[in-house]
Amino acid sequence: MGTMAWMLDFLTDIELVDQLTKRAVARFVVPVQGFFYGEGSRRNIVVVHIDAQSLAESGSASVLPYRYHARVLRQIAARQPKAIFVDIQFEQTRDDPSIDLLVDTLCEIKTQGIQVFMAAGGDPQGGRLRAELEVARAEGCFRKVSVFQTPDSFDRLAWTYPLTERIVEDHYDSAALALYNSLHRSPLTSDTNSSMALVWGTRSSAMGLGWAEGRSGRQYCRDRQLEDLLPFAAVLGSVQEVDSRPQCVFHESLPARRLLRATDAADSERIGAAIRDKAVLYGLSSNPYDMVASLAHGEIPGVYFHAMALDNLMTYGRKWKRASDEKSGGALLYGGFVIVSLAYLLATLAVLGHARHLRQWSGTRSMTAIVARLRDRIHAGERQSGPLDRYPRMRATGVAMAGFLWRPIPGLLMSALRFVLLAAGPGLVVAVIAHQWLDLGLLTYIPVIVMCAGSEALQSSREVLAAMTASLATPVPPAPSPPPASPQEMLP
Amino acid sequence: MMKPKVRLYLLVVPCMLFGFCMNAFAQHPPIVGITKGVKELPLYASVDDLKPSMKIAASALPLPLEVIAVQGDFLKVRLQQGELWLEGADVIVERRATIVCAPAANKPRLTAATQNAGNNCI
Numbered sequence: 280m281g282t283m284a285w286m287l288d289f290l291t292d293i294e295l296v297d298q299l300t301k302r303a304v305a306r307f308v309v310p311v312q313g314f315f316y317g318e319g320s321r322r323n324i325v326v327v328h329i330d331a332q333s334l335a336e337s338g339s340a341s342v343l344p345y346r347y348h349a350r351v352l353r354q355i356a357a358r359q360p361k362a363i364f365v366d367i368q369f370e371q372t373r374d375d376p377s378i379d380l381l382v383d384t385l386c387e388i389k390t391q392g393i394q395v396f397m398a399a400g401g402d403p404q405g406g407r408l409r410a411e412l413e414v415a416r417a418e419g420c421f422r423k424v425s426v427f428q429t430p431d432s433f434d435r436l437a438w439t440y441p442l443t444e445r446i447v448e449d450h451y452d453s454a455a456l457a458l459y460n461s462l463h464r465s466p467l468t469s470d471t472n473s474s475m476a477l478v479w480g481t482r483s484s485a486m487g488l489g490w491a492e493g494r495s496g497r498q499y500c501r502d503r504q505l506e507d508l509l510p511f512a513a514v515l516g517s518v519q520e521v522d523s524r525p526q527c528v529f530h531e532s533l534p535a536r537r538l539l540r541a542t543d544a545a546d547s548e549r550i551g552a553a554i555r556d557k558a559v560l561y562g563l564s565s566n567p568y569d570m571v572a573s574l575a576h577g578e579i580p581g582v583y584f585h586a587m588a589l590d591n592l593m594t595y596g597r598k599w600k601r602a603s604d605e606k607s608g609g610a611l612l613y614g615g616f617v618i619v620s621l622a623y624l625l626a627t628l629a630v631l632g633h634a635r636h637l638r639q640w641s642g643t644r645s646m647t648a649i650v651a652r653l654r655d656r657i658h659a660g661e662r663q664s665g666p667l668d669r670y671p672r673m674r675a676t677g678v679a680m681a682g683f684l685w686r687p688i689p690g691l692l693m694s695a696l697r698f699v700l701l702a703a704g705p706g707l708v709v710a711v712i713a714h715q716w717l718d719l720g721l722l723t724y725i726p727v728i729v730m731c732a733g734s735e736a737l738q739s740s741r742e743v744l745a746a747m748t749a750s751l752a753t754p755v756p757p758a759p760s761p762p763p764a765s766p767q768e769m770l771p
Numbered sequence: 772m773m774k775p776k777v778r779l780y781l782l783v784v785p786c787m788l789f790g791f792c793m794n795a796f797a798q799h800p801p802i803v804g805i806t807k808g809v810k811e812l813p814l815y816a817s818v819d820d821l822k823p824s825m826k827i828a829a830s831a832l833p834l835p836l837e838v839i840a841v842q843g844d845f846l847k848v849r850l851q852q853g854e855l856w857l858e859g860a861d862v863i864v865e866r867r868a869t870i871v872c873a874p875a876a877n878k879p880r881l882t883a884a885t886q887n888a889g890n891n892c893i
Binding site for chain 1: 800802803804806807808809821822843844846858859860861862863864865866875876877878879880881
């Protein structure tokens with residue numbers, strides 16, 4: 280009773296069912312979206328991250344001195360990037376005299392013509408940083424940006440990225456928006472109060488995080504696979520071994536330690552090329568509290584969240600994907616309805632003749648009748664001559680089974696065509712219109728696709744069943760009767 | 772009975788070879804260039820110093836330059852101004868056929884516990 284009550288409660292919570300269905304379906308589309316996203320703008324972005332080894336080599340495994348950050352930032356700036364974002368909130372005061380060195384470094388970088396953005400403090404600090412850094416900010420050495428992220432309330436995944444945030448009294452641009460605006464002549468200023476729907480790129484970078492997986496020591500992530508593009512890939516997992524590791528990160532990454540050590544000419548050139556003329560995002564990859572659940576990459580350091588958002592802005596520009604836009608969403612719903620209706624009309628006309636044909640075939644529906652029909656065919660086949668005459672029953676069974684399997688194929692093909700025309704077709708049209716022209720996020724337009732596919736899947740499944748059963752309804756040719764006996768033979 | 776001269780050779784030659792080999796291993800690769808983009812090099816009297824004792828223009832650093840000690844990412848060099856430390860990342864060292872294989876770090880995992888103080892003070 281309890282289970283029944285729970286199920287009833289779940290099914291009647293329309294909002295919950297709607298949101299969960301939307302996300303479940305959307306997750307199948309994410310790899311496809313990532314596939315078409317391609318390279319995005321990742322050649323303009325690099326992540327410099329402090330990994331566990333960088334921490335160990337710094338000699339201070341728990342708290343990094345400000346001097347460490349100053350040294351890394353100085354080395355980044357020496358390679359002449361376009362802009363630097365520091366994804367570390369320097370808000371708490373602690374006893375470390377090297378704070379002055381960090382302040383001096385930040386101001387020096389600014390004088391080199393490189394824009395610097397620092398993560399603003401959190402709500403408890405009212406967005407403020409340490410007093411020394413606030414003084415430097417007031418002098419124009421850097422700008423503060425918001426670094427908030429709100430995981431989805433249903434599945435905790437990072438579907439959206441806030442472009443602006445309010446901290447106490449002040450409005451802040453997010454890291455990605457501030458970086459984008461500093462790098463482009465026509466900044467994005469309007470409509471930035473709403474959140475951006477993130478499109479996660481799925482091509483693995485050549486230089487990723489380099490994490491190992493537990494005791495096995497193998498890489499924690501994998502490259503994208505063809506199976507990722509198939510819906511219901513999880514079903515494959517039950518019949519063959521599927522690599523369940525998340526995909527590797529999208530953006531090129533450099534561990535901070537590589538920027539601090541003495542290198543030879545070739546390595547120095549590689550590091551220089553990885554940073555020069557790019558937007559550099561500097562943060563930690565060793566802090567388990569600074570993680571974001573990506574749709575394609577599993578849990579990854581928060582700095583990659585900002586990198587992906589910046590990549591989206593650079594790729595789409597003013598056509599960045601809106602997470603929720605009621606006006607466009609409503610238009611899409613009506614537009615989708617018109618598209619689906621038109622597709623139904625055209626496809627129904629196209630398959631009308633075939634449907635009539637199917638109806639003529641269908642007539643035998645019960646399992647008993649199917650078995651009886653198969654038996655009749657085998658008996659009829661046994662009486663016929665042909666190859667494998669020494670094994671008439673085996674041959675007849677083979678012919679009957681082949682007939683059983685072959686006959687529904689045209690019907691199945693027509694059903695598949697109809698499904699493509701009526702479900703996948705309109706779904707694709709809706710997705711393209713919503714993505715390309717209306718600039719909507721996946722979760723906004725996925726309900727229309729669900730509507731198309733769901734209704735058509737039901738209809739198609741009925742047709743598949745009809746085609747299978749109809750294959751046996753074709754009249755069996757009568758067995759050749761033995762030639763009449765001659766009058767001489769009849770005589771005693 | 773070996774002659775005393777031969778005995779001396781037997782003692783000295785291996786010692787010389789050993790010393791030569793040890794010296795070769797102990798020597799750090801010399802500095803042969805300046806990292807592209809670095810215009811000024813801060814020089815420290817001690818590795819732990821927060822402020823550099825002096826700065827010299829990148830073009831003023833005599834090359835090649837012997838490295839007399841290494842500590843972390845810092846290299847100790849002998850200049851006219853005395854023995855000073857410079858940032859390893861500011862310079863390019865001669866390539867040596869060395870392979871350093873460090874084990875990859877594991878992916879950080881969330882724990883249902885409070886980690887050491889200062890974890891959030893990074």
